[in-house]
Amino acid sequence: MSLDLIVGNYNYSSWSMRAGVLLRAFLPDFHERMVHFDGFDDGSQFKAEIRKISPTATVPVLCDHRRLDNAGQPLVVWDTLAIVEYIAEYCPDAPVWPRDPIARAQARSLCAEMHSGFGHLRGLCPMNIGPDLSHQGAILWRYNKDLQRDVKRIQAAWEDLLERYNGPFLCGEFGAIDAYFSPVVMRLAAYGLPVSERCQQYMDAVTSHPAVESWCDIARKTAVFIDFEEPYRLSDG
Ligand SMILES: N[C@@H](CCC(=O)N[C@@H](CS)C(=O)NCC(=O)O)C(=O)O
Structure with a gap:
């Protein structure tokens, strides 16, 4: 291999x-x-x-x-x-990045923004595939303006690209940008953070993509509770 x-x-x-x-x-x-x-x-x-x-x-x-x-x-x-x-x-023939240079620059910009940004969402809502964390999410959402700002910006960026390229993924077909945002989709869903209907449709498309399904299947099967990863829970029950 x-x-x-x-x-x-x-x-x-x-x-x-x-x-x-x-x-x-x-x-x-x-x-x-x-x-x-x-x-x-x-x-x-x-x-x-x-x-x-x-x-x-x-x-x-x-x-x-x-x-x-x-x-x-x-x-x-x-x-x-x-x-x-x-x-x-x-694999230069695969549409990892969009072929259109304008869409490619936009996809790269948003990936770079994800790479260096959204620290409040990342810090407050660590990814955790499996449990329903909507109770924790509701409390965080009520009191944390920085978290609200991160989610608002993500939604605005998603809606802009979904509108321009007509979905179902951010630049039309599935690409690196969707892989990049797949953990964000997991976070928004697990913590039950409020999203628009358009963003929910996008989240559903990402969640049901075979590559994401395959990752999540393994995540559920191999999950073991690690306390330092989940300071808000005492056990995985
Ligand atoms: N900038 C790095 C970040 C990687 C990263 O922080 N990975 C986490 C796991 S999700 C890690 O290895 N953490 C161990 C540590 O912080 O020591 C990347 O994009 O790959």
């Missing part, structure tokens, strides 16, 4: 989900391996394992065994946006 994707716990790791969904959609013949999140401190097994592969000791990490680096080791690509660009070059 030439491409090896190393991911974190499927139910919690939003960055892993972006890369995992993208590969499932465009290059399904890849190998995937999960490294369990026992902790993120220097002494954790997770860090010890992932440090052997990635210079940043984070997931996802893509290893291409077909290409060797200048030390003769399989090429390592260690950041989600870089993985997206690598896959776009790896």
Whole structure:
């Protein structure tokens, strides 16, 4: 197998989900391996394992065994946006990015905004595929204007692209931008945050895409409760 994707716990790791969904959609013949999140401190097994592969000791990490680096080791690509660009070059005929240069620039802009932004949504509503967190979501929503601002901006960006390209995905057909927002779809749904009808339709389209379904199936089957990932819950009950 030439491409090896190393991911974190499927139910919690939003960055892993972006890369995992993208590969499932465009290059399904890849190998995937999960490294369990026992902790993120220097002494954790997770860090010890992932440090052997990635210079940043984070997931996802893509290893291409077909290409060797200048030390003769399989090429390592260690950041989600870089993985997206690598896959776009790896399969140039696949619509990872829209073919139209205007749509492509818009898709890249929104992915970059996601990569560096929406910190309140990310911090307050960590991805957690499986449980219904609408109670936590309702409390957060009522008191947190920053969270409301992040969700409002995401919805405005989605509605703008859905209007321009007529759906069902953000730039028409499924692409990197939808893989990038798939964990956001999971968060909005799990925490029951209010969305417009148009955004709900988009969320339904993302949730039922085979690449997203495949990721979520594994997430539900492999989910184990990790307390530091869910400080708002005492158990997975
Ligand atoms: N900018 C990185 C972020 C990756 C990241 O933070 N991944 C989380 C898991 S979702 C992680 O590995 N956390 C471990 C840590 O923070 O030490 C990317 O885009 O890949």
